[in-house]
Amino acid sequence: MTDPEDPAGARTRILDAATTLFAAHGFDGTSTARIARVASVPKGLLFYYFPTKSDILSALLAEGLGVPAIDPTSLSVPGDPVRALINVGERILRNHAASGVLREIIWHESHTRPEVGAALTRYRQALHATIEQVLSASLTAHVGSAALRAAAAAWGATITARPLDSGRPDAPPGGYLLHSAESLRSIAELLCAGLVAPHISTLS
Missing domain, CATH: 1.10.357 (Tetracycline Repressor; domain 2)
Incomplete structure (x- = not known):
């Protein structure tokens, strides 16, 4: 499954949305549905890139820390x-x-x-x-x-x-x-x- 319009951009938007939401509401207070909505991607595409919410956090840490x-x-x-x-x-x-x-x-x-x-x-x-x-x-x-x-x-x-x-x-x-x-x-x-x-x- 890929994003036909902008696959690389979709992953970046997911991480950017998660960064903002985790900072504002905490990891436990942020749902994957909300991340997908803020990132303007289908929830299925979010799970394609990141099977779990923990995978999103791990990617943020690996790339930013x-x-x-x-x-x-x-x-x-x-x-x-x-x-x-x-x-x-x-x-x-x-x-x-x-x-x-x-x-x-x-x-x-x-x-x-x-x-x-x-x-x-x-x-x-x-x-x-x-x-x-x-x-x-x-x-x-x-x-x-x-x-x-x-x-x-x-x-x-x-x-x-x-x-x-x-x-x-x-x-x-x-x-x-x-x-x-x-x-x-x-x-x-x-x-x-x-x-x-x-x-x-x-x-x-």
Whole structure:
């Protein structure tokens, strides 16, 4: 079964409709019938591309949640690991900004849908490996592998944390934004200072 007019476009419309509806109503609150209606496709065509609603979510995660192929040398700054971390942060935050609606789905469903949790785990592992490579290429002093892994995990958590909007009631006083340039630099400086401390750099 195919869409004689625009088969590729139909699949894209289904995913776009699902993204919007999952973000607005949640996975469980969105029916396949509603996705088909918003996508302007017959329900049978939706099931041709995606036999189950979970298959739609899995496709969204596979296509929208991933660490882009990053050449560590393009972000590394030998002798300036702080700048290198900021380079990684800026790249990842740009990617997040481009897929804000999908990120809302991930934040909402990460504790309820096992496929979302699994996709997040894969994403974090790939991101941490990239950060480790960038740090290794930027540090001039020897740093143990355990310390590198810990720093990569900490920086990964920082740049992927859900930012607080100062207009929201749960934002801290003053509207502190974790992803502001000033905050990111301060955290990067703290991490790098710890990495080059004598008692840390000798750990393996």
